[in-house]
Amino acid sequence: MAGRLQGEASAYLRQHAGNPVDWWPFGDEAFAEARRRNVPVFISVGYAACHWCHVMAHESFEDPATAAFLKENFVSIKVDREERPDVDAVYMAATQAMTGQGGWPMSVFTLPDGRTFYAGTYFPPRPVQGMPSFRDVLEAVASAWKDRPDEVRESAGQLAAHLASAQQGNRRLLGTVLDTGLESDTGDDAAAEAEASHRVLSGAVETLAGLEDRQFGGFGGAPKFPPSTVLRFLLAHAGTGASREASAGPATASEAAELADRTLGAMARSALYDQLEGGFARYTVDRRWAVPHFEKMLYDNVQLLSLYAQWARTAGDPGDRRLALRVTRETADWMIGRLRVEGGGFASSLDADTVIEGHRVEGGTYSWTPGQLREALDPGHAQAVLDLLDLESGNMAAHGGTPGPDGSIGSTLHFGRALSASEEELWLRHRPSLLAARNRRPQPERDDKVVAGWNGLAVGALASAAVVLADMGEGTAEKEEAARVLRAAEDAASYLLHVHRAGPTLRRVSHDGRAQGIEGLLEDYAAVAEGLFTLYAATGNEQWYTEAEALVHAAEQRFLVAGVLQDTAVRPNQLANAQGAQAAADPLDGPTPSGAALFAGVLLTYSAYSGSLRHRALAQALLRHVEVVGAQAPQAAGWAMSVLQFLLDGPRELAVAGTDAAAVADLLRAARDAGGPGLVIASRIAAPAAEAGTAFETRVPLMEGRDPGSAAALAYLCRGMVCRRPVSSAAELSALITGE
Known part of the structure; x- marks a missing residue:
């Protein structure tokens, strides 16, 4: 009965545990029951904060007559798209292929082997404006299953073949990555490739400028979503390689900065942003950003927190910098106050x-x-x-x-x-x-499930926010606030490592401090590694570096199969049936960055810390799709374009070591102010040589050989692990970075 959902990690599934519908969670057992009874499967996909999911649940799933018809003619499965994005992606592709649109709640009808033969989204309880009622749909599907089974199976087979061809498209976009082909280009070929990449990224800025809503900010019309991954790229393009005042850098850098300024400013002054408490809603239904759809998602807010922290440092206008710093502080406070769960993780959402x-x-x-x-x-x-x-x-x-x-x-x-x-x-x-x-x-109700990938991004966002608040704060209260935000980042990282990690593997979700359900997806491994690398850069605590390094290696082993990157390490048979046996990672961003783009980013960061040319070449290989989609569809490749921008800039590596914590902090602050988002930072505070008694030891290759002796602080700026002479003052380091 629906009580099967009672112990699930997902609040969305638990919300339906009391329905009269005989719900099953997604899994082999449910499909086996459909085969035993020879009935089709009804899969309902939604999420806890979804307004129309609640509406359909009240109208149809709480109706005893509808529930009885479902029980007699179907096996009914309830899916939380946030917990199972692998399931959601496959059946959303099917829904869009059949109807030309998608959304949630999503209503999918499949064979007992998982192949789709009919799909839609929300269905009302009574026919309205040409839309059939849910009961009409159920009766039509049940009738087709009984009276025209051959047609149903043929339709399912044709759709599965179509989805399989889409998977081949993903494979072509990403290409095949083999160890034998992972050698960095050199000489004229490398220069030509870099020049082509610069043109693509500049073209992406120009495309985005043509899509901008110059009156209200953002891109396109209503509904209007925060373009988080695109903003990450625009800030990277604006700041990578030189300060805004310098003449170096791409010709479109100033245009990128202005696009980012206008959109970030418009969102922060709108109802999309909670003007009383902080935090952003999912989207607005109008182009003015005035009327939100009110759910607050962790994945939106962690991306936007990082962006406003960066904007606080780089905005050209003092009023913009003041606004960005306030949004950073308030959003971090809101996350800690409203979404933090016992143990330090962060809940998924607040309801609309x-x-x-x-x-x-x-x-x-x-x-x-x-x-x-x-x-x-x-x-x-x-x-x-x-x-x-x-x-x-x-x-x-x-x-x-x-x-x-x-x-x-x-x-x-x-x-x-x-x-x-x-x-x-x-x-x-x-x-x-x-x-x-x-x-x-x-x-509003809260969905308390903890999602590994989103929490990984939360670790990075809070660490970035803490650094900005500390660097820009002037009083004791500001410093204490920064320390509190940094502790929250460390607590969330510890929660992920203690609750979600099981040996070398990472679980995707947990609830009440216990991991449940599937292994993490590529996006989970990569996003947690991303957060840990950012936390290491903020603290210098090498524990976070070594944990991130382990996740990078685990992700390579789990998600690179015969040279093809995949989003899942273990794919259910039903999904393989629904979209073809050969799978490939989807490289394009949705509301969150794609797993492929995240993985490319952590590979690039790891190569900068470790000196591994193989990992740098692997990152470069995973970014080749940007050449295809960057200038034509930049909104689908924002995160990957930002990683490519960092790759073109070096990235630059900075190692800072010293015996005086304040002197080290001064150098790090100067570097962050001057260096832009493409700077990879390692730091270490060592005991003075006379007191140490042991050799300077480090687990981070970038820090090897950086024993400061008795110096208060020394900074080494490097490219490809080849470093300039060390400098000891903030002014020297700033000049070195901006003069490159």
Whole structure:
């Protein structure tokens, strides 16, 4: 019965444990039951924070008559797309192939061997605007299965063949990587290839400039999503190789900087960003960024936290830098306060809906009527505060908002413009009153499952935020805040290593401190390694480096099969049947960076630390698809383009060692201010030579031979492990980096 879902790690599955539908989790047992009964399989895919998933659940899955029909004619499987992106990807491809669109909830009908023969997304309880009811769909599918089985099987076979050809497309994009072919190009060939790559990346900037919404920021129209991986590339392109003021660098660097500035600024001043507490919603339904779909996803916020931390350091406008630093601080605080689970990991999401008096109200926690705002504010300043907000653009009634129990539909807290210094002071002074009033409302539910890959990115984002807060903070409180954020990064890293790791393997999800379900995917291994490398750069603690190194080697062994990169180490038979036996990693980004792009990035970082030319060449090989898609479809390759930009820049390697912690910190701060995002940093604080008693030891090849003796601090700037003479002052190091 649906009680099978009760012990699952996924909150989405547990939410359906009490349904009258006889749900099964995805697995061999469910498909074996379908074969035994000779019935088709119904697979329902969604996630805990999904508004329309809740709607369909209430309308159809809680209906006893619908549940009885499903039980009689199907084996029903419930899938959390966040827990099983491998399942979601296969059946989403099938849904898009059949209908031309996709989304969640996703409703898929398969043979007992896993091959799809019918698919759709949300189906209403009654026919509406040409859309059949869910019951109509069930009856039609059941009838086809009984009356036209040969047609059903033929359709499933044709679709599986089509999906198999798509897998071949992924294989062609990524190419085949064999050890015998992993030698770096040299001489004229290398120069020609680098020049071609520069042209592709500059072309990507120009394409993005043509897609920009110059009025409201971002790219394209409604619905509008935060373009996180693209922004990572734009900041890399703007800052790699030289400071913004220097004349070196690509001709499109300033254009990339302006694109990033406008989009990051627009999002931070909009209702996409929670103006009371921090953190970003999944997307907005309008182009103004004024009316969000209110779920807050960990994977969005960790990417955006990293971006705003970087923007705080590199933005050209002082007001932008101040805004970016505030967003960095608030978003880190929100993550720690709202998403952190016992043990130090981070939960997956907060729901889009709030249950108010027994009814699900989308955005019920976050929206305000003018009367509610006035009631929460000091009467003497209420109108002045309201005048800061664009309540008309944020009016949810114009976008089909859900009325609350009292029938009212509120507005979002949307500025839509840059505030002056005095306006910002007014808002920040009165914001606590609004937050206190909001905290007294019912709050959205939280999906407590911990996803390894997203937590790996959280480790890196928090470490980056902590470094920026420490470097740019001026008082004791700011330093203490930075230390608290860094401790959260270290706690999350420890949680992943103690809970999710089992020997050389990594589990994808955990709940209540216990790993459950499938082995991690390529994106999990790569994202955790990414986070650990970033944490090592922030702390100099070599434990994090060695753990990241182990994950890099494990990922090579698990996901490189006969020279082909794959997203999964172990693929269920049903998925192999559904999309062909030969699989390849999908190199294109979705809401999160692709596993292939993440892996290329950690391979490049590892090569910079270790000096391994083989790993550098492997990273370069995995980036070849950028030449195909970069300039034409940059929004699908943002993370890979940023990695390619770092590769073209060297990357540059910095080793800092010294006996004085403050002097080492000064050099590191100067390097981060001058070096841009392509700088790989290693550091070590050593005992003075007279006190050491033992030789200078390190597990990081970049640090080998960097014994500072009695020097307070020495910095070595290198390319390909070939280093300049050491320098000891921040000014010398800054000049060395920017003058390269």
